[in-house]
Amino acid sequence: MPSNVIVGLQWGDEGKGKITDFLSKNSDYVIRYQGGNNSGHSIHIENNYFILHLIPSGIVYPNVKCIIGPGMVVDPKFLIKELINLKSMGINVDNIFIAKRSHIIMPYHILLDKYKEEYLGKNFIGTTNKGIGPAYEDKISRIGIRMLDFFYPDIFYKKLKNNIELKNIIFKKIYKKPTISVEIIYKKYMEYAKILSSRIIDAVYEIHIALNKNKRILFEGAQAMLLDIDYGTYPFVTTSSSTTGGVCVGSGIPPVGFDNFFGVIKSYCTRVGNGPFPTEIIKTKLVNYLRNKGNEYGSTTKRPRRCGWLDLVAIKYSCKINGINYLIMTKLDVLNGLNYIKICIKYEIDGLEVNYFTPDIGNNKINCIYKKFKGWNQNICDIKEYENLPINCKKYINFIEEYIGLKIILISIGSERNKNIIKYKHLFYKIFSSEKI
Incomplete structure (x- = not known):
């Protein structure tokens, strides 16, 4: 069975926790490979909300082994509190392990x-x-x-x-x-x-045994691509490798051990903290709309997130660095009710049009060149099939696929675990299992 990696392609908060949880059902292991309790992964199952900081997002399934990998930094006091909290919510915590090398x-x-x-x-x-x-x-x-x-x-x-x-x-x-x-x-x-x-276990030994036995392994990071220490918007980044390359470093698996790399994007863009954000929206009314409808407040810090339009220049860059095979889009439902939606397709720097993400992005004034789309005024949260989405919604999605050159295989239309639309069903089930998720 394949080993799959889930990585966020923006500045975090793309909903990686929900996606990891959704895809964990058919996994034997979920392994987090970098970061610490400086990020929060939210999971919404019916009336229960779980916010995970150190523990991998597969923990809700009792058959899944969760490993805090060698590349992580662990606050033991915080971890113990998180274990106690999960146990009090009826979650089995017996399958949570910590790498000796962390x-x-x-x-x-x-x-x-x-x-x-x-x-x-x-x-x-x-x-x-x-x-x-x-x-x-x-x-x-x-x-x-x-x-x-x-x-x-x-x-x-x-x-x-x-x-x-x-x-x-x-x-x-x-x-x-x-x-x-x-x-x-x-x-x-x-x-x-x-x-x-x-x-506390020898995680590298455990993971390699699992690989040799063809166990199904899902790898998740704490932060996203544009916060990577080497390839993010330095110095406003995290202090570890949040790319797919960081999976090898943070788990002890060679590159040949992976089959698919899934890049998670939000249908718009957010950022917490300081640092460059080319597509940031300045209009307070629109920012408040996105922030309140999308619950854009940090899971860890509760800080309000800065909000902006989708930046395809940045996402295309992230896809190249990470070798992404397929895209997953989240929070499409948040865009319901907007008169128009914009996507950044180029930058203008010093009067020149640029279609790539530069390393000195923080040192230059960037004007974004946008493509404008008509919005849709329809609640899409209960739609099951891609074909039933509003036509303007499908135009938005199809443009993103064409620009990036990758399929959006899964679309999240709500915070709950099963609020998803699988766009390419045959491909999706072939990758994950013959059993439908």
Whole structure:
């Protein structure tokens, strides 16, 4: 059976959690390969809402093994809370495992995140202050503490002591903040170790056994393509590789281990935090319409998302970087009732038309060249077949397919799990299973 990857192609919040949940029914494993609890994946099943931050989006199915992969950074305190919360909602949490190689977020990472943003003032990045960036910094600096260190208390203590001594100098000398205690943190984290130790596994070994047994594996990231540390809108990005290339790094699977790469796009575009956003809508009334109808508030931070029109220049770039095979569109229902809808098809930079996403996008004033579409004033949330969508809606979708050169295989028309339209049914069922989802 194939191993499939789901990646967001914009600045996040494309609805990857819902899509992963929907496609997890016929999966044996769901593996998250990067990021930490700085993103939230929302799942809506009937009257129940689940917001997952660290735990992979396949957890609602009791037969699916969920692995927090080697490429992730994990706040153990937050993870334990998330496990308790899911259990209280009647979800079986026995199939949640953590890679030994994943790095641990420590209290000093969270403090460093907060202090640095304060220090930058008006030039702040707009992080979630969850300690993600500083944890990845320690990983790259080769002073990080990993989940496997929980099994070696003496080694854990030594690494913790060395780290805190260094961090206390930074707190005191640079940020003029109080120092922190080694003993208090060590004691607390040894308590976390007792709670989580039975879940900590050699994930690479487990995943490769699953591959050899032809198990069905679904890989999901935390952030989206345009927040990738290398190929996103740097420096307003995350601190890990959120591309399909990051799946190899973050899970230990070679490129030949994957069959299909699914790119998720929202029918419009949003962004949380600072950074360039060429198609951002300035009109307050229209922004409020999209924000309120699409519930465009951060799952993690609750910050209102900036809203804009669909940017096909950026999406085409994202598809190339990720080697996307098929597109999945979400929140098409949010566009119901608009008189018109616009799609960016080119940029104008210094008087020149540009049809590609440049690395210096944040350094230039960009004017977007749009194609305008008539809207549709019809509730599409209960439509089951693509053919029954309003004609203007189909024109919008078909134009996107033609521009990008890829099929939109699945269309989400509501937050609930089964509010979807499968556009190419024969192809869809061939990829995922003979059993209909």
